[in-house]
Amino acid sequence: MIKTKKEILGKHIVLEISECNNKKLNDVEFVEKIMVKAALTAGLEISDVVFNQFKSQGVTGVVMIAESHLTIHTWPELGYAAVDLFTCSQSFNTFAAVDLIKEKFEAKRTEVEEIKRGTIKENKLSSLIHFC
């Protein structure tokens, strides 16, 4: 029996950061700066950046990349943020981006989960038209 090797199209890092610096989580300019820096650290080319500050507290933002994205939603009052890093290549250094985010928000607790997205058989790779 010949086993067919499988490849993946995307690597998705689900990052939970807790016990962070509350003020930094509520500073939309700071949050945007760090998320853009994280994308650049990972070697990603940015196409769009959208960040919003809430009147009460909290920041929501996205950094868009070709077939990839980084998102963040912050709850400063709880010292918590939900971060996602979806990249379409194994070669990007997502863990450098994760380390930067943990450090800059001064997270004392983190949880990292990696999800494989778009599992395809190797013999279908030849039909791929676009890579990132």
Place this chain on the structure above:
Amino acid sequence: MIKTKKEILGKHIVLEISECNNKKLNDVEFVEKIMVKAALTAGLEISDVVFNQFKSQGVTGVVMIAESHLTIHTWPELGYAAVDLFTCSQSFNTFAAVDLIKEKFEAKRTEVEEIKRGTIKENKLSSLIHFC
């Protein structure tokens, strides 16, 4: 021993749709229309919408909502798209949005995973300043 009940801040649906209609996955206007409709179907209030078409093939897009987002990355040549629905409330009807996406892209195969984001102890709920 008193058990402390835990609540979550976000519900994250990781949706893989395969064997879809290739043309629909490559039509940026159609993809944007469906993702916006999915957000509205789920009862979410949209703040920003960004969608891009690639020269070769494929669409990438995000629908931003307060403390929530919907993203999609499509590979039309493989009939595949990676979709994420992150919502900050249990009350939103994310599965109605999932059904709509599956139906409109004519997905013959789907995988759905639900991730609980931001688990907090019930006694910390009182410190929450913003809900969505």
